[in-house]
Amino acid sequence: MRWRCGIRARTVTAALFALTAVSRAAVLPDDRADLLFHDWDGGGVTVEGPSILVRKKVTDSLSLAANYYVDMISSASVDVLSTASPYKEKRTQGSLSADYLHGNTIYSLGYIESNEPDYVSRTGFFSVSQSMFGDLTTVSFGFTRGWDHVGEDSYRDGHYEDGGRVTTWVGDADHRNWQASLSQVLTRNLLLGLNFETDESDGYLQSPYRSARYLNPEGMVQTEAQVTPNTRTGNAGSAQLKYYLPWHAALDGSYRIYHDTWGILAHTLGAGYTQPLFTNWTFNGTVRYYRQSAATFYSDLFPFEDSQNFMSRDRELAQFQDWTLGLGASWQFHPGWPRWIEKGTLNLSYNRLHVAYDDFHNFTVGGSPSGVPLYGFDANVTQIFISFWY
């Protein structure tokens, strides 16, 4: 049996299509196509694959978009190494959406489907975006509904490939998500973005692959199935500022606060700098800091078996912090052929992520429970993508 977290196609994926035009109200998004290759390498896990996004106006007031995304996962993470065997897996996600412009209002509608062997997720979304006050203000509202089907894989005779996989479906999860956002022109050089989101989930919300650890009467560490609440409501609010600097550069900053009924309180701080250079180059750098408190029912080691109604050792629910430093470069070009392509960009993005847990120990190194070090890891996140406008 493997131990890993199921794949959840979060309902906020809908915002990709609903709110990206937030600062350019009453104008449909540009016709463009993006081909991206992504790579994550860190924490004993590699995830790589392509993503293709194509958007095209079919009339003056209707724009259609389609996205296809693939994760090729190879995992030997700390969770896997401590209790099970490494595995390989593939996830695919497809989505379709439409944006309809009527006066100063954009209506968006879409559908997303994510599939992997032990997790199926379907999501529908709708949003409306209204421009007002001479296009200085844009207000958007969105609603998303998601349905997940959760399974647990096991493997026959140690064959950790598709041929040996046996999937047992263990439960369903429903998601409802409401979003509101405001984009405001403050001055001729300054933009403000405000976002608020409420997410409500119920059903099977835990990972069938994770377990809780406890001490038995003899002082030995043992495991039992984790149990989490079957409802969860979270609220998130964020503010973004973007400022145009006199030497043709841009500076941005953001802050987000999140709190949910599982007791997690999180703060996210971000800053970025964008600098065009020479004729066709644009460079950018970013820094991001994230910190969260633990869920009320999380513990790295419970004092005894069944010591609480809800028990979890999901490290996503632990107390931890992470830092991310990012660098990006973009080169713009104008291909002579085919003529219907107006311009293109070739882009490289690299992010270095450092995660440090405050109450999640690395039991793979052995030793007594009190002598095990805290867990942490570094990851490299690389993206290469090419974009065309037509």
Added chain:
Amino acid sequence: MAQRRLAIMAMLAPLAALLLCGCSPLQPWVKPYEREHLADPIMSFDPNPVSSTYLDHVFEVREGARGATGSVGGGCGCN
């Protein structure tokens, strides 16, 4: 008595001014011809949705918080 009436009028004057302003359309304080900088591609909150979608997805599956990113999300919970 006259002083009291004057004080009441002084207090009501800003309110009356606000109400009168409400009767006229709000004028954009940044005119369309002053938005050259704001229209520059470097001022976009999300210049590359396909890229920010992926990065939001990276954070979302490894952190407890979610949402209100202003743009995107995704969902691989692999560890």
